[in-house]
């Protein structure tokens with residue numbers, strides 16, 4: 044048994060090293076003893092004590108076989124290190140699994156392809172499919188997605204991202220809006236090479252996320268949805284480390300870190316351990332990591348979640364400055380206010396597909412025609428219903444097609460759908476009716492981005508089953 048284990052353990056470097064020292068010393072002691080006197084030589088013969096005059100002999104207690112094993116291990120383990128570092132196994136596994144899965148996944152994507160597509164989304168797709176990503180990156184679009192798709196196979200096939208095509212230019216902040224589970228984080232994970240791609244490709248600064256993973260990772264800043272920070276480092280140490288990883292020359296690291304700390308109001312916490320940070324401060328640090336060193340493409344996954352209003356505005360300023368310096372930024376957020384403040388273009392994602400795409404103003408004009416009217420009518424306690432009913436009849440007859448969205452304690456919320464109405468007509472009518480219907484206060488505004496977003500809610504529920 045011990046002889047068998049001795050052979051098996053030869054694959055462990057620490058065993059070989061330990062045994063080499065032990066056997067070498069043992070052999071030295073036996074040699075010294077057996078050659079010390081005729082009596083000791085006789086004892087060695089009687090008790091069959093084996094020793095080797097050549098310390099490096101392959102037989103026991105020579106250390107030759109351990110040295111040979113150690114040399115072989117050196118070659119094998121270095122080869123293994125290269126295989127791991129170059130992600131050969133990952134690539135091989137991806138190739139094998141994609142071959143196996145493709146047959147199952149294609150029908151799922153073909154079914155989804157039957158749905159009609161928004162004109163702006165179709166135009167973007169056409170533009171992207173006709174372009175050469177490498178040339179496109181030189182002329183000003185550091186991020187190009189070409190028919191990027193992801194199907195999760197665990198727990199049944201789920202089409203999480205469905206053939207996204209998009210080009211994001213330098214100095215552009217692109218917003219990915221979507222309901223929970225729409226596929227935003229999966230898109231980010233594929234673009235940062237954290238998740239495998241089922242089909243399609245994406246290019247960052249002209250490098251493919253499938254073939255040039257290392258080059259892609261050198262060119263991106265990523266603020267993940269859940270903070271991935273090292274608890275035992277301070278904020279300043281963390282930022283210095285990322286600054287060095289991004290290749291900032293040593294003499295500029297300190298200044299660069301100070302700037303980011305100051306811009307996000309993290310200075311008072313800079314020398315505290317990350318594990319003692321509050322949730323909001325951890326978020327600030329994650330966003331700071333993504334922004335430091337100004338990589339050409341920056342991904343921010345719900346960066347302002349948990350931040351107080353002051354911190355949120357500081358983050359917006361930092362993101363805007365970074366965008367204006369010519370970087371491409373992709374952001375996801377559930378705050379419409381944030382999207383309006385930051386995004387030059389945005390898309391609403393439903394079940395892995397873009398349902399609309401364009402600037403915030405374009406989307407509001409396209410999907411939110413008409414006006415929002417909020418009015419507060421003074422009502423007497425006993426005449427509550429009749430007072431309000433008179434006002435509602437007036438609105439519905441004056442602005443045909445108006446839709447009552449909400450009604451509460453004399454407060455009414457209408458969507459005036461008539462596209463031909465002008466601001467002057469709406470204000471004129473309400474001013475004239477103010478006294479007659481005892482309107483205490485009213486507000487007329489353009490349709491908000493939130494209302495545009497909500498108008499896609501029906502698609503999310505209709506097609507949820509179709510994803511599986």
Ligand SMILES: Nc1ncnc2c1ncn2[C@@H]1O[C@H](COP(=O)(O)OP(=O)(O)OP(=O)(O)O)[C@@H](O)[C@H]1O
Pocket residue numbers: 195196197198201203221222223224225226227228229230268
């Ligand atoms: N590892 C996984 N295995 C299987 N399915 C997954 C996995 N990760 C995500 N999904 C599924 O993929 C779909 C998209 O998920 P994703 O996390 O990308 O959505 P999201 O838009 O980022 O949502 P949220 O706004 O809640 O962050 C969901 O249906 C989700 O259940």
